Amino acid sequence: MYYFVHQDRFESILGHGPTKSSIVLLNGIQVDLRVLSPERWGTLLSYFTGSKQHNVRLRELAIKQGLSLNEHAFVSLEDETETLCAEETSVYEILGLPYIPPTLREDRGEIEAAFLGELPQLVERNDIILDLHVHSTWSDGHLSILQMAQAAKRRGLRCIAITDHTVSLGIARGLNLNELRRQKREVKDANEAMGPDFTVLHGTEVEIKADGTLDFPDEDLADLDVVIASVHSSLRQPREVIMPRLIRAIANLHVDIIAHPTGRLLPSRPPMDLDLEEVFRAAARWGTILEINSNPSRLDLRDSHVRRAIELGVKLAINTDAHNEEHYDFMHYGVATAQRGWASPADVINTWSVNDLLSYLARDVT
Ligand SMILES: [Zn+2]
Ligand SMILES: [Zn+2]
Structure with missing residues (x-):
């Protein structure tokens, strides 16, 4: 705690105590440090992870059992005895629930799904073996x-698709048709150089x-x-213009993602300005995959969109x-x-x- 509040560069100290200190960094972000004994780690972690709404539900479930729940422990409402949890799993166990991963909180x-034993089997980082959206020096990589193939292999991937920009995106040195055809040879060479355990696919991020x-x-x-088809320009078109524009790309049998x-x-x-419900229905109808773009400045689709797209039967690609x-x-x-x-x-084609x-991507031409 002493070290934490005696750093060189921060804006201000909001509090400094034996278990709890808070500072504000120069960029305005508040950082809280809590120090509790390891036996209390589970309740502490659970308290500060996930959303407020989720934690309110956990506290309601605790009260039904005659317990209050805070970052230190479960406390009996009757005689104030403490039940400590060293692990988050114990917190959920006491509430009669299986462990709920942080991303679902x-x-x-x-919570309803957990009670019914119907929590989803979530996709994990280690399930991902393909990255289908990768740029090279042919455009703005x-x-x-x-x-790029060697770097992907070092990270445990089995396959990438080279998808450089196309000619309308001049700012990113987009490829014209001749360059695309020449690029094919270099992709083929890279694929051979990588050997049998790694595949380099030839793709494009074509401008809509x-x-x-x-x-x-099309040919x-x-x-x-x-x-891959993308919108990078005229993003401010009104809905009645931009919707048919996007749907047309989704319905194109050669567009995969x-x-x-x-x-x-x-x-x-x-x-x-999209009607996403209609976008998802069109993607499901035409078997077009929608991307979860992993760049932290995009995260697009976002979480709530992902949930709805899956409900409507859309397949997803998580790309970097x-x-x-x-x-x-x-x-x-x-x-x-x-x-x-x-x-x-199963929802994510990169697995x-x-x-x-x-064979899935070739569905339209076979
Ligand atoms: Zn891109
Ligand atoms: Zn893009």
């Missing part, structure tokens, strides 16, 4: 195709132009392993949209977002084998 039905058409004709899209479907950028750019090696580590955020949307491995993926 929102009071969005997880920072590494070659082979370097303001009029709803795509940058490349060239059909020639690629993976086609819609990247960052709402176009939001955190913290300041709002999403496009990596432009350099470090970006692969964004996958963690995409997986957390998917978990918050109750996604299981499939390369063969299963390719």
Whole structure:
């Protein structure tokens, strides 16, 4: 506690005590430090994890058993004796529940599901073996195709799809058709250089132009392993213009994935004016996969969208949209977002084998 409140650079100290200190950092973020004995770790962690609404529900369940619940312990309302929990699992056990993972703690039905033994089997980071949205120096990425493949392999992935930008996105040095065709050879070379345990697919992140058409004709899209379609421009079109524009891309039989479907950028750019219910229904209808873009400034689709999309039968892809090696580590955020949307491995195509993926993606041309 002494060390914590005697750092060099922070704005102010809000409190300093033996178990509880709070400071405000120079960027305005408040940091609280709690120090309790290990026997109280479970209640402490549970108290400060998940949403307020979830914790209110836990406290209500405790009261029904004649207990109050705080960060220190369960306390008997009758005689004030303490029951300590060293692990979070013990907190839930006392309440008659199985362990509820932090990503589900929102009071969005997880407590009812836990009582019924119907919590979802959540997708985990280790289930992810493919990343289908990766850029290279052919457009605005920072590494070659082979370097991106090697970096992905180092992180335990089995397959990536190179999906560089297309010509309308001049700011990102988007590829024209000739360049796309030349790129194919380099992808093939990289795939061979990587050996049999790793697959490099050739794809594109094709622009959905303001009029709803795509940058490349169907016959060239059909020639690629993976086609991602994205909106990067004219995001402020009114709903009656932007909806048909997006739906047209979803319904295109050569489009496999819609990247960052709402176009939001955190913290300041709002999403496009979409009727997401209709977007999800169209994606389910046409078998088009929607992306959970893992970049922390996107997280798009977001958690609540993921939940609804799954309910409507949409398949999801968790991609990093990596432009350099470090970006692969964004996958963690995409997986957390998917978990918050109750996604299981079966909902997420990045958990499939390369063969299963390719036969699913080829569904429209076979
Ligand atoms: Zn994009
Ligand atoms: Zn991208």
